[in-house]
Amino acid sequence: MxxxxxxxxxxxxxxxxxxxxxxxxxxxxxxxxxxxxxxxxxxxxxxxxxxxxxxxxxxxxxxxxxxxxxxxxxxxxxxxxxxxxxxxxxxxxxxxxxxxxxxxxxxxxxxxxxxxxxxxxxxxxxxxxxxxxxxxxxxxxxxxxxxxxxxxxxxxxxxxxxxxxxxxxxxxxxxxxxxxxxxxxxxxxxxxxxxxxxxxxxxxxxxxxxxxxxxxxxxxxxxxxxxxxxxxxxxxxxxxxxxxxxxxxxxxxxxxxxxxxxxAMRRGLMSFSPIGAGERFRPRSASTGDAFGGVLVSEPDDAVQLAATMVHEFQHTKLSGLLHLTSLYRADASQNEERLYAPWRDDPRPLGGLLQGIYAFMGVTRFWRTHRHSAVGQTPELGHFEFALWRSQLWSAFDSVCDHWRLTPLGRRFLDILRGRCAAWLDDPVPDVPGRLGRMCAANHRARWRAHHLRPTQEWTAATAHRWIDAADAPEESTETGTRLAPDRSAMHLDSLATLVRHRLQGTAGHGAEAGTGATGSVAHVRGALEGDALLAAGEPSAARRSYLARLSADPDDAAAWAGLGGALTAEGVEPEAAELLTRYPERARAVQRALVESAGRPGDPVRLAAWLGRVLPSS
Incomplete structure (x- = not known):
């Protein structure tokens, strides 16, 4: 003092x-x-x-x-x-x-x-x-x-x-x-x-x-x-x-x-600062190391959502406290700090932001891992889905950050411990339907993110478009596209499919997880959702494929439709080359389609184009 x-x-x-x-x-x-x-x-x-x-x-x-x-x-x-x-x-x-x-x-x-x-x-x-x-x-x-x-x-x-x-x-x-x-x-x-x-x-x-x-x-x-x-x-x-x-x-x-x-929470959390209720299944919350122990939080849908939010923000609080004591990563002296994929965000994130998200969602995943078995009077499929989704998302994040050159030895050790815990969770059994839906939503979020934020080089894109116009059997053998990050500020609500799945599982309690009556009606209540997303969430992949194709016919540059089409083809079990390309590299199909519209005046058939591009994919 x-x-x-x-x-x-x-x-x-x-x-x-x-x-x-x-x-x-x-x-x-x-x-x-x-x-x-x-x-x-x-x-x-x-x-x-x-x-x-x-x-x-x-x-x-x-x-x-x-x-x-x-x-x-x-x-x-x-x-x-x-x-x-x-x-x-x-x-x-x-x-x-x-x-x-x-x-x-x-x-x-x-x-x-x-x-x-x-x-x-x-x-x-x-x-x-x-x-x-x-x-x-x-x-x-x-x-x-x-x-x-x-x-x-x-x-x-x-x-x-x-x-x-x-x-x-x-x-x-x-x-x-x-x-x-x-x-x-x-x-x-x-x-x-x-x-x-x-x-x-x-x-x-x-x-x-x-x-x-x-x-x-x-x-x-x-x-x-x-x-x-x-x-x-x-x-x-x-x-x-x-x-x-x-x-x-x-x-x-x-x-x-x-x-x-x-x-631990009784000592580390001190205040809620309430804001208005958000869209259902999309709570808003935030915390900062400057306000250690405080949480800015929207009015929750229910007690389970608030409990998960408290766990999430308490994780942020603890990590912020740790970062006040030691460094887990080195500062980036460059003018343009590298941005990475964070499976819980719409935007590319700096390394520090991704580490914060990993630690927060370790807590969220742990919460759902336990709560899915003890939920009383609630939809058990929803808890299983949340656990399956977040462990998949976490594993994806670990893949991109665990060997990052900016991690300090302490940061590397910290992440190794977290990754080991997540690896053990991958073996936890999850019922078939919520497990499949969790994997599908994780893949969809990543594909939508890539379709929005990644761009192959103009040289690769133009050369590949010309080979398509010339009816070549396949793109060039080289899979190097020179893809770069080009942040798209219009990218919003990339979790739409997961939100629709939550509506489905919550609304079909006791009626079977595969029920999908009136699926498209939920689109109006979920910002950023397409009709195809609602059909895919409802377990109707063939109808979803047709809806995504209609969307791409009207707008060949629709990032969400390209990503959704890959999920629909995967769920339907057809066109495996196209499905894999659109799941792993949807930005390639979107970029080439844009070049075709600009140079030839008309788009290619989305499924055929994706299948053609998928002929030279690198092995997983």
């Missing part, structure tokens, strides 16, 4: 801790390591903020921002009640603010909020710490979008003449008040109950005794969202009740199916 000369511990990553994080969640010692390191990191960021603002502080219309008062109050609170300060310091949104403020001071973050408001948030942090410590004090805090915030406690509603202003916080004998233009508002520390003009930070709670878990449901703090802060969006009471109900069921589920994860 600036002014209190703290002695910071030295942090490292013992080998056993690395193994524990790779193999599971880690015991209390590992969580202690991550939490202690994060606390030290935030103290260092506070010190850096003090250093960067000590020679000049931006001014408000009324004069300089009183950061000296904030530092002094923080130091007093730390001397009186260190745990009270730690509660505010370790809150996820405090970490997000610290990192954001430092980026702003360095000129690395563009934002319209006045700098004095950003830096003045330190006063709000100090006021919350002082209130928790029971101190007497007076301090001015910023008002954003009509709210004067006290992090971890709540916010007072302020009627102000301008967008950016300040309010006075006064604490005397345990009573805390915020003076606003429309009167004084009393703060209610550690209470979910509101008072006139006061909006408390609300909490959701579940479990009892040693299993009790409480999470802040933060809809007030501007730094609850990233990469940019946002205005408060107060949840209606009925939505809070919905969150509470789903959270209770999710927590019971995690205690039953993932007890070790749940134990």
């Amino acid at each position: 600036p002014g209190s000369s703290p002695v910071l511990p030295r942090h490292g990553v013992p080998a056993e801790s690395l193994v524990a994080l790779a193999e599971g969640d880690g015991d209390d010692h590992v969580l202690d390591l991550l939490m202690s390191a994060e606390r030290s990191r935030r103290l260092l960021l506070l010190r850096l903020l003090d250093d960067m603002t000590s020679h000049g502080i931006p001014e408000t219309a009324d004069g300089p921002v009183p950061l000296i008062a904030a530092w002094e109050l923080l130091a007093r609170a730390h001397r009186a009640a260190p745990k009270a300060v730690d509660t505010v310091l370790m809150y996820p949104q405090t970490g997000m603010w610290l990192s954001s403020a430092l980026r702003r001071l360095r000129g690395n973050e563009k934002e319209t909020t006045p700098l004095w408001v950003v830096l003045g948030h330190l006063s709000a942090v100090a006021a919350a710490a002082g209130a928790r410590a029971g101190l007497d004090f007076t301090i001015a805090v910023p008002v954003r979008h009509g709210y004067a915030l006290m992090p971890t406690l709540g916010a007072a509603e302020v009627t102000a003449s301008g967008t950016w202003t300040s309010a006075r916080v006064e604490a005397t004998a345990g009573q805390v008040w915020i003076t606003t233009p429309n009167g004084r508002v009393q703060v209610a520390p550690d209470s979910d109950c509101g008072r006139p003009g006061w909006h408390p930070l609300r909490w959701i709670r579940a479990g009892h005794g040693d299993s009790e878990f409480a999470l802040a449901l933060d809809d007030l703090d501007p730094y609850r969202t990233y990469p940019r802060p946002s205005a408060p969006e107060r949840l209606p009471d009925d939505r809070v009740e919905r969150w509470q109900e789903v959270f209770e069921h999710s927590w019971a589920l995690l205690l039953r199916d993932e007890p070790e994860t749940a134990t």
Whole structure:
């Protein structure tokens, strides 16, 4: 704490801790390591903020921002009640603010909020710490979008003449008040109950005794969202009740199916920042190392989805904590960092992003591996499908990254442990239908990604198109196409087939996994889905093939249709050369078809063209 000369511990990553994080969640010692390191990191960021603002502080219309008062109050609170300060310091949104403020001071973050408001948030942090410590004090805090915030406690509603202003916080004998233009508002520390003009930070709670878990449901703090802060969006009471109900069921589920994860999660997750519900089976969530312990999450479809999301984001939290301590990969000094295929994303990802995804989906796959056997009153096929899909996706990701030249020795060891666990899961039995659907959706996602983002060279494409026009028996014997990455920003919703399969399995519980009545009707509810996707998901590959061909007749350049056609041919068991080409290298067919349209004025027959291109494929 600036002014209190703290002695910071030295942090490292013992080998056993690395193994524990790779193999599971880690015991209390590992969580202690991550939490202690994060606390030290935030103290260092506070010190850096003090250093960067000590020679000049931006001014408000009324004069300089009183950061000296904030530092002094923080130091007093730390001397009186260190745990009270730690509660505010370790809150996820405090970490997000610290990192954001430092980026702003360095000129690395563009934002319209006045700098004095950003830096003045330190006063709000100090006021919350002082209130928790029971101190007497007076301090001015910023008002954003009509709210004067006290992090971890709540916010007072302020009627102000301008967008950016300040309010006075006064604490005397345990009573805390915020003076606003429309009167004084009393703060209610550690209470979910509101008072006139006061909006408390609300909490959701579940479990009892040693299993009790409480999470802040933060809809007030501007730094609850990233990469940019946002205005408060107060949840209606009925939505809070919905969150509470789903959270209770999710927590019971995690205690039953993932007890070790749940134990660790009670210490490593601290807040949910809710956003509106997404499309069914497409929850939205995010976390960042800057906001260690916080999760930005959409309202879930059900308890199972929320449990899986919690596991997913907790994995991100742990890996972010580890990366604050050590490097798993070397920085790329080039101007154009390499981008790789991530089976859970629409866009190509840098190495660091792919590693984050691998670790997150190791947790998700582990969750479904267990939950598929214990689901009560739910569709068992859906759990088996999720497990089959994600283990296939993970294995694909490992293939592209385990020998990457930028991995450090520690990173290579970490990934080797993860890969070994995934390899063991490949032998786990899965019923035929959900297993086949999982493999089909994994192949479809990869094919759609390739069709969108990869391009053979113009030279290869033109030469191959000419050989087709000349009715050559096959393309050139060489399989080298000079394929390069050409990111396509229009690539969206590459998981459409998997989403449709989830609708199918959820909607056909008790009616047989092969039922497909009214399959195409689901397309309207799944963004990015084609009619052929719905037919393929419903187990009608012949109809799907016809639909994809009709789509390609209307638009020969449709990436999703090319990828889907390969899946339909595979499922139908016809045209094996075309099916393999479109599954493994759909970008070749798409590129040559585009060249044919440009040079000859008409496209080739998609199946015949793909089969012809498939005659010179390299062995798998």
